[in-house]
Amino acid sequence: MTEPLLAARPADTEPEPEPDAAEVSGLWTDAWRQLRRRPLFWVASVIILVLLVMAFFPSLFTSIDPRATDLAGSGSEPGPDAIFGRDLQGHDVFARAVYGAGPTLAVGVLATLGTVLVGALAGLLGGFRGGWQDSLLSRFAEIFAGLPFVLGGIVILTTFNPPGQPVPESRLIFQVVTTITVLSWPIAMRIMRAATITAKQQDYVKAARALGAGPLRIVFRHILPNTLAPVLVYATIQLGAFIGAEATLSFLGIGLKDPVVSWGVMIAESQDRVAQIPHAILFPAGFLVVTVLAFVMLGDAVRDALDPRGR
Amino acid sequence: MTVAASHLLEVEDLHVEFGQGRDTASVLNGVGYHVDEGETLAVLGESGSGKSVTAQTVMGILDTPPGRITGGSVRFRGEELLGADPERRRMLRGESMAMIFQDALSALNPVYSVGFQIAEQFRFRRGMSRKDAMARAAEMLDLVRIPNAKQRVREYPHQFSGGMRQRAMIAMSLALDPELLIADEPTTALDVTVQAQIMELLDELRRERGMGLILITHDLGVVAEVADRIAVMYAGRIVEHTDAATLYAHPGHPYTRGLMDSVPRVDDVAGAALRPIPGLPPSLSAIPPGCPFHPRCAHAEDVCAAEVPLLRELGGDHQAACHFAERFVAEDPDRPTTHEVVSR
Numbered sequence: 022m023t024e025p026l027l028a029a030r031p032a033d034t035e036p037e038p039e040p041d042a043a044e045v046s047g048l049w050t051d052a053w054r055q056l057r058r059r060p061l062f063w064v065a066s067v068i069i070l071v072l073l074v075m076a077f078f079p080s081l082f083t084s085i086d087p088r089a090t091d092l093a094g095s096g097s098e099p100g101p102d103a104i105f106g107r108d109l110q111g112h113d114v115f116a117r118a119v120y121g122a123g124p125t126l127a128v129g130v131l132a133t134l135g136t137v138l139v140g141a142l143a144g145l146l147g148g149f150r151g152g153w154q155d156s157l158l159s160r161f162a163e164i165f166a167g168l169p170f171v172l173g174g175i176v177i178l179t180t181f182n183p184p185g186q187p188v189p190e191s192r193l194i195f196q197v198v199t200t201i202t203v204l205s206w207p208i209a210m211r212i213m214r215a216a217t218i219t220a221k222q223q224d225y226v227k228a229a230r231a232l233g234a235g236p237l238r239i240v241f242r243h244i245l246p247n248t249l250a251p252v253l254v255y256a257t258i259q260l261g262a263f264i265g266a267e268a269t270l271s272f273l274g275i276g277l278k279d280p281v282v283s284w285g286v287m288i289a290e291s292q293d294r295v296a297q298i299p300h301a302i303l304f305p306a307g308f309l310v311v312t313v314l315a316f317v318m319l320g321d322a323v324r325d326a327l328d329p330r331g332r
Numbered sequence: 333m334t335v336a337a338s339h340l341l342e343v344e345d346l347h348v349e350f351g352q353g354r355d356t357a358s359v360l361n362g363v364g365y366h367v368d369e370g371e372t373l374a375v376l377g378e379s380g381s382g383k384s385v386t387a388q389t390v391m392g393i394l395d396t397p398p399g400r401i402t403g404g405s406v407r408f409r410g411e412e413l414l415g416a417d418p419e420r421r422r423m424l425r426g427e428s429m430a431m432i433f434q435d436a437l438s439a440l441n442p443v444y445s446v447g448f449q450i451a452e453q454f455r456f457r458r459g460m461s462r463k464d465a466m467a468r469a470a471e472m473l474d475l476v477r478i479p480n481a482k483q484r485v486r487e488y489p490h491q492f493s494g495g496m497r498q499r500a501m502i503a504m505s506l507a508l509d510p511e512l513l514i515a516d517e518p519t520t521a522l523d524v525t526v527q528a529q530i531m532e533l534l535d536e537l538r539r540e541r542g543m544g545l546i547l548i549t550h551d552l553g554v555v556a557e558v559a560d561r562i563a564v565m566y567a568g569r570i571v572e573h574t575d576a577a578t579l580y581a582h583p584g585h586p587y588t589r590g591l592m593d594s595v596p597r598v599d600d601v602a603g604a605a606l607r608p609i610p611g612l613p614p615s616l617s618a619i620p621p622g623c624p625f626h627p628r629c630a631h632a633e634d635v636c637a638a639e640v641p642l643l644r645e646l647g648g649d650h651q652a653a654c655h656f657a658e659r660f661v662a663e664d665p666d667r668p669t670t671h672e673v674v675s676r
Contacts, residue, residue, distance in 0.1 A: 048443055232508075328443070
């Protein structure tokens with residue numbers, strides 16, 4: 022009674038029978054094995070790596086001081102003197118773009134991490150427990166979701182940071198990250214909550230309970246991996262949006278400000294002279310696009326690797 | 333039948349409700365059955381008769397809310413489970429009692445390999461290393477006769493065929509050698525030839541391991557050959573209970589008769605009309621007074637609408653919940669034998 026017909030077919034289509042059955046196999050090891058083979062993953066990783074090096078060691082890429090101004094060269098085109106040209110203040114655009122990578126990535130990555138961690142945990146908890154705990158968390162999230170982003174940002178940042186006082190760079194970045202996280206986590210929570218509720222009703226959760234799995238194992242081993250996909254997509258899209266949000270706050274004078282350079286600050290500074298000095302906005306915008314693209318590709322590759330059905 | 337001091341599993345007068353206030357649905361209205369070691373009990377009934385809810389209550393995996401256990405008792409080896417410490421019940425699951433589900437594809441987690449899911453139990457309940465646990469998982473797959481188990485252990489549920497998934501599910505539930513296995517419609521999602529193989533496998537494993545098996549199904553053909561006893565459920569009650577041969581030869585409840593008549597037979601003339609039971613099962617939030625089956629019953633009399641018939645002994649360990657059970661048992665209708673029902 023060995024189902025010969027049924028048995029033969031899948032065995033034939035098996036791509037590469039790895040001989041050692043006892044070799045450790047798990048969600049993450051299998052995903053990593055999958056990830057290693059994807060060119061998309063390597064392209065994204067290399068770009069992100071370069072950006073990280075740029076963020077931590079900007080002096081490796083340029084010896085020019087990003088704050089040095091050459092008013093005589095204000096708005097000058099890209100050339101041998103300044104390869105990306107100069108902005109209205111006569112800053113070297115390339116040097117500013119390089120030095121802007123650090124604060125920009127710090128805000129983008131940390132705000133995304135904060136939003137996703139807080140939102141995902143709240144969503145997981147609310148979706149799994151249900152009942153009054155879910156209601157309480159959801160209503161609480163709606164309070165924050167109801168705050169308009171710009172208004173909320175102004176209130177939070179001016180409260181903790183009265184204008185006219187110099188603030189150290191790291192504290193400013195921390196404040197901006199916190200502000201963005203506080204105002205954005207409800208969306209991540211809703212996505213996670215919906216995915217959790219869907220996964221919770223699946224038979225495999227019931228089956229896991231029928232075999233004696235405790236609530237922690239069910240949440241983190243059985244539900245979480247099945248809810249990662251939508252959150253990863255959201256996170257990679259939000260990363261770009263958060264870098265933009267930082268620019269909005271900077272433009273209003275409550276986010277990062279001189280002497281801190283960020284791509285958002287650069288874009289905000291030069292947007293009213295797009296027609297006269299286009300390169301001052303094009304280059305930071307280009308850096309931003311490449312960064313966001315790299316993270317989107319990375320998120321995409323990770324999501325695919327985590328879904329065995331796509332292999 | 334064994335009248336031992338304590339059965340392996342004994343369910344008594346179980347009541348479960350869903351919903352609140354006027355929408356309350358009485359899903360179980362006094363279900364009782366028992367299983368002993370090495371024995372197969374088939375629970376037969378239409379969708380919504382409460383078969384699965386009973387099983388989930390026994391396992392302790394009924395979602396509460398929306399469900400609510402309002403009365404009764406579930407005893408495993410004499411130990412009362414309802415109201416027992418949740419941690420104690422969790423320890424029993426997998427270790428002493430396990431359950432397999434209708435749709436094995438959705439009952440296996442899509443993101444883990446089949447072997448990993450089986451190995452998980454060896455790792456966390458037996459403290460085995462990853463490597464040893466995977467080797468044991470391969471042995472389990474071999475036990476349920478999945479060919480090439482050493483390689484297939486690394487594959488994912490979607491790479492398995494329907495029959496193999498159900499085998500993998502069986503392997504997973506038997507990993508910790510439970511004494512009781514509840515199979516909730518294990519073959520419904522499979523095609524007929526595979527159904528027979530799975531049933532045969534379950535029957536063999538039951539015999540080898542001496543475990544009690546509760547087989548939940550709505551398919552008469554499936555139960556006929558493997559069940560020692562059959563309990564027929566209707567509207568959250570057991571309406572008839574006896575051994576397989578008696579049930580097929582002398583059903584004591586018109587519902588059981590209706591179920592058997594509604595199965596097409598090979599000796600039917602081509603084009604002959606099917607003989608379904610008229611009407612629908614009652615809404616569980618408005619179960620009719622008296623016998624819940626009386627609105628659909630061709631033999632109903634005044635007493636049926638007034639008095640709830642109790643499940644009573646008809647002799648020879650045959651119980652039925654019908655006012656006129658004796659009459660139906662005595663009748664010898666043009667009834668197919670067990671064998672004919674199976675071959676259809």
